[in-house]
Amino acid sequence: MGFVEDEAALAARFPAFCATPAWVVLGAFEDGTLLGYAAAQDAGADLRSGNSHRTAKLHDLYTLPQARRQGVGRALMKAVETWACESGLRYLYWYANLHEASPAYVGMGYVPGAEVQEGYHFFELNFRAANTRRPHPERGQ
Numbered sequence: 315m316g317f318v319e320d321e322a323a324l325a326a327r328f329p330a331f332c333a334t335p336a337w338v339v340l341g342a343f344e345d346g347t348l349l350g351y352a353a354a355q356d357a358g359a360d361l362r363s364g365n366s367h368r369t370a371k372l373h374d375l376y377t378l379p380q381a382r383r384q385g386v387g388r389a390l391m392k393a394v395e396t397w398a399c400e401s402g403l404r405y406l407y408w409y410a411n412l413h414e415a416s417p418a419y420v421g422m423g424y425v426p427g428a429e430v431q432e433g434y435h436f437f438e439l440n441f442r443a444a445n446t447r448r449p450h451p452e453r454g455q
Contacts, residue, residue, distance in 0.1 A: 338397045
């Protein structure tokens with residue numbers, strides 16, 4: 315699975331992430347084989363606006379190389395969007411590498427904002443009012 319700094323540390327962290335209510339970890343399987351996963355985190359109520367601007371960050375979307383371009387990533391993203399909507403979240407955001415991940419998200423129909431740091435696009439979905447919030451060109455907020 316993608317870049318992993320320490321396999322043992324990942325194995326130790328994984329059950330806790332799955333059991334934490336603020337996190338959703340979703341898997342795509344075929345015949346018992348994990349083809350990909352998505353992990354997102356609900357940041358909770360906003361300090362100034364409470365739950366009306368609750369935001370989640372997509373931390374990971376990964377598919378095995380042999381499972382790419384078969385709809386696995388699209389299905390996982392749809393499931394994350396469903397989780398976000400059902401959880402009452404307003405925003406879902408993530409950063410994607412310009413050359414590796416961004417083309418996949420664009421291919422799924424997502425539109426990146428301004429490039430917020432060298433080599434990465436910022437993506438954001440607003441589930442209540444389409445296209446009303448654009449990322450700040452320098453901070454991505």
